[in-house]
Amino acid sequence: MAERAVGVGEVARFDREVDVIVVGLGAAGAAAALEAAASGAETLVLERAGGGGGTSAMSGGVLYLGGGTALQKACGFEDTAEAMYDYLMASVGLAPDEPKIRLYCDGSVEHYDWVVAQGVPFKPVFYHGCSGEPPTDDGLVWSGSEQCHPYCDIARPAPRGHVPMMKHQTGPLLMRTLVAAVDASAAEVAANHRVQALVVASDGSVAGVIADHFGERLTLRARRGVVLTTGGFVHNDTMLEDHAPLAKRCNVRVGAEGDDGSGIRLGMAVGAATKHMDAVSISLPATDPWGLKRGVLVDARGQRFINEDAYYGSLGERALLHHDGRAWLIVDDAVFEKPTYERPVAAVGETPEELERELGLPEGSLSSTLALYNRHAEKGHDPVFAKHERYVTPLVKPPFGAFDCTTERSIYAAFTLGGLDTDTEGRVRDTDGDPIDGLFAAGRATSGVSVGGYSSGLSLGDGTFFGRRAGRIAAGS
């Protein structure tokens, strides 16, 4: 599975020549191909699987968009590009890519219209009370931490999860529609073509690719550019070990088989830089239905570590990266209800002290935590972690229970966020920050809008948004 660079001098002749080659047909690849073809470039899409779809087709299909999209307006929500920008800049990790976030927010309304124009349907109904994909075919949901501390004080909240109109996992519908649009376009799709090397001209620019098609080696020249839209690397254990070792402990790896980092390595082999390779989206869906946000999440010291109303992406990142994946959601009998995502009850006790013993936590630890929480909750607030008062209620009614949120017994769903370093036009940069001529990338093969503190829909969102730009620029328009 060697991804290499091959000098153009080693290629005796090219089997074929086109303007733009797109590598991978997930959401980012479809967007790149559609725009490259629409720009008049002869476009060839190489997909290593038997057909398009990739990880995007396995996803919840949520697109994080805002700034006042037609869907937000139809559902009665106001939003601005500024509010979206402020939320993203504050929430997506320690080193947000400001230029990308600026463009993404400013272009979000137009981008929604483009997605709709490709034939993706959205039902103009807001679904309240879930985080991420709704159980209905409704079109708009909350899919981040917009309503929670500290973000609710930084930016006016609005729901920005745009969900195609299908019940449950809507990724297949999204991708069926986008792939159909590619098929109907002038772009050509070649399935079962696995790219093994980039071809490099003597000036360092990328001139084409070498692909394997059922054992046959094909040399393909790209007159204008190669666009890598190959996904992340959550299925590559060596790369996880080298860059994000904790992610290996997640029992759900969100990604098609092809998410083995091949495109990232193709880029690196020609001198591309990478960014934030340690960044991972880790989702811990522990607080659905929302009533469970009234519980308190504690670690192996019996201490709280986050406002429990934070989004799953924040819960998972905090629990795994900072508290060793050792977490329990503590509820009393009043708060108890059946979790949407099944998880075992780790222990039950008539008193906090008994629950603490049953969980094997240090004596006095959990009981002190609950005493402090209740002392403030009786006054309806949470000065320690600033959970929203709508979820603050004393936990006093026995029996007390602990839902198991450890990596061993709970869903932790992971995918990688780091990748090739690209500019806002999808140009891949070298280690000096200069674009490598002829090489573009988008989607999770790149470091994108989120490098932490994930909100659902940011990958399909930025993959399609910057995929379009990469396709257009590669085509030379």
Next chain:
Amino acid sequence: MAERAVGVGEVARFDREVDVIVVGLGAAGAAAALEAAASGAETLVLERAGGGGGTSAMSGGVLYLGGGTALQKACGFEDTAEAMYDYLMASVGLAPDEPKIRLYCDGSVEHYDWVVAQGVPFKPVFYHGCSGEPPTDDGLVWSGSEQCHPYCDIARPAPRGHVPMMKHQTGPLLMRTLVAAVDASAAEVAANHRVQALVVASDGSVAGVIADHFGERLTLRARRGVVLTTGGFVHNDTMLEDHAPLAKRCNVRVGAEGDDGSGIRLGMAVGAATKHMDAVSISLPATDPWGLKRGVLVDARGQRFINEDAYYGSLGERALLHHDGRAWLIVDDAVFEKPTYERPVAAVGETPEELERELGLPEGSLSSTLALYNRHAEKGHDPVFAKHERYVTPLVKPPFGAFDCTTERSIYAAFTLGGLDTDTEGRVRDTDGDPIDGLFAAGRATSGVSVGGYSSGLSLGDGTFFGRRAGRIAAGS
């Protein structure tokens, strides 16, 4: 400052040809040069500064060695390669490089003798009670978390900080001696030579370098190999932002000016892989003198987050990476003493509640933490964080004080640990894990023995140890 790859075809003629070129004359470069020259290879060392030394000469000069070195024996300590191996495997981060650690521990006794043979003096006296460099010229100290939970239960503790015989910072002595050894060897040192590109042959192997010498461009061929020993990237803000953004908040960046990642980028430009680029050593020297370990360290929630007897590297990593660099060391009047590393007192109070208010911590948070700590401390133990009982004593005597350990007002000393992916022989690997012919690296330009949970002396230790191996292998022996 562009680090690039240049095809050998673009080099009209080489100004000079040698067997081995070593880039950078810190500890790793000196070790590589000495061994390459001793192997009979014509060896040229290119140093961008006016003379050798680099970051190593600015360091405390501690070498982390063990397994029963002559110095450990002279000081009356028993140690084994197994105990050292078990400690390192448990402490140096989430993805320890097992093959490197194995070799390093097995070869540590011989390596100490080699360092001594180069002329570096060590006084066979153990200095008790400090962490890292002693205030005397004594030779052996504790320089890690060996005696603390959980490591003391994993491996038999032994002091492994080997300190050259000079008062205070001993890095200058170490480097003066190693550079003198290089000068006395057959290796040639060329100062004020900055390498700007690696020269690559048509088969992808590294054939030499292009260097700048006061504006003159020199092409230098290396018949057998180029060894990159250029240090880390703590002085490159862009690279920190892209890989380890929190490190930018550290007010002490441990590194010579040359620690700008140039060698890492030279390697990447020819397709080298990197590992653990997010890993940073962050030292928070808050518990010297050791009596201060009897205090409790709390975060912005007033909660403890570590056993306070852990080594500075663990304190700093935990405080900055996991608790946002918001930390205070709480003491009572009995525990209070003047810290070795000056730091302001953030607040004083007659009661824990008053101290809590003065610090602006949430009501009841710090006082609950102290109540729980004292409840157990009265029985002489710490079941919550397992601090060693020798440092566990109730904090009950007013007034109470808080030493400021925030990033704003306390030393946080940082240097980078991630870098080029090398095998145990110092061969630089490409993104497929295959060695790039002709390219070697050692020291902090590479990902080494520690990728977290730092113990002092591991960088000088693994830099010289694997520098020697890289020099020998590059020389072809």
